[in-house]
Amino acid sequence: MKIAFFCDAYVPTKNGVATSALTTAQELRSRGHRVIIFAPRFTDYEDDDPDVVRFVAGHWFKARDYPVAFPVLSRIAPRSALLFRQMKFDVVHTHSPFVLGGIGAHWARYNFVPLVWTFHTLYHHYAHYSIASPRTSRAYIMWRVRSMLHKSDRVIAPSHAVERVIKKLFPEAPTQVLPTGVNLQKFAGSDGEAVRRELGFAPDETVLLYVGRMAPEKNLGFLLRALAPLLKTRRAKLLMVGGGPSVESCREMARKMGIEHRVTFTGFIDPQRIADYYAAGDIFAFASRTETQGLSIAEALCAGKPCVVVNAMGAAEALESDGDGFLVPATEARFREACARLIDDPQLRQKMSGRARERAPIFAREKRVDELLDLYETVIEEVARQNPIERLKFNKNGF
Incomplete structure (x- = not known):
């Protein structure tokens, strides 16, 4: 299976989202699956993984260890889009609703690729990291979250508590509870x-x-x-x-x-x-x-x-x-x-x-990835039965 991960937080960032994406990718690759990871670039950091595609990034947040990708300024962006089309991915898995997560959703929609999103974070609790006002930040966050909920073919909730939060935001969201595994x-x-x-x-x-x-x-x-x-x-x-x-x-x-x-x-x-x-x-x-x-x-x-x-x-x-x-x-x-x-x-x-x-x-990651692969296969089958034209339509709320 060929899988695209889109991560606004990935190594060398040290947090749960980066750890989750890395751990999952390692287990998938150990089983012979190809995982290409699209992530922000860090200054003075070089990947030893040839399947990580980095975008030019800067700092929009007060936390300096969270660079934010600027795809429109990145010379690699057109090549990345071409790579995406050439790879013919079986599934896109985003780990964020923001810049790169949004690009992943856009590319998935217009290339008729199933879209899975893991709702890793209660994003509104992190509005204080933005350089914008808390009110503006929260409004932007909720707009991005609702947009991604509408676009996703499956939304992974890491816990039942998070699934309840998702259902309050968008009752029709196609959720599935699946925690991250541990090595x-x-x-x-x-x-x-x-x-x-x-x-x-x-x-x-x-x-x-x-x-x-x-x-x-x-x-x-x-x-x-x-x-x-x-x-x-x-x-x-x-x-x-x-x-x-x-x-x-x-x-x-x-x-x-x-x-x-x-x-x-x-x-x-x-x-x-x-x-x-x-x-x-x-x-x-x-x-x-x-x-x-x-x-x-x-x-x-x-x-x-x-x-x-x-x-x-x-x-x-x-x-x-x-x-x-x-x-x-x-x-x-x-x-x-x-x-x-x-x-x-x-x-x-x-x-x-x-x-x-x-x-x-x-908690073993092998068990969790077994469940994730079952989820991927189910979503791929569901999307294959859909009308491609319908997938391009925005819903009535404009997402």
């Missing part, structure tokens, strides 16, 4: 002890772990406030793995709380070592309320870490509450109570760790 092999042979030694953690210290983007939408202030009393009264440390715009503000918050010597910020790390950092932790603590699926929670569970997670959106669906962790209300007291229980009870930690490892196969 279980990367956790084999991980070396958490090496990381603990590097960071100076004592063997008898309990390490609370956060892995993810350091950004406002991750609710990091809540996390620090909830854990501060425990860090002051227990033999515990907090390890925050990841980079982003909130690193310095979190450092300052930790300093003001008097816990700066109990919190370690790594910044961006080598992706090849992420499994070692998961292995270094004892308890995974995650407070974000905007996750569409909680990919880092799934990874933590696959690493055998009991989790304490705020009960919100897609993050709640990854966890078996009271089995491999605790799903708690969004209050600092309840979050702190759950973490304290795990810190104080090593046997409970061990029990939940075992349950997390038992459940790991349900």
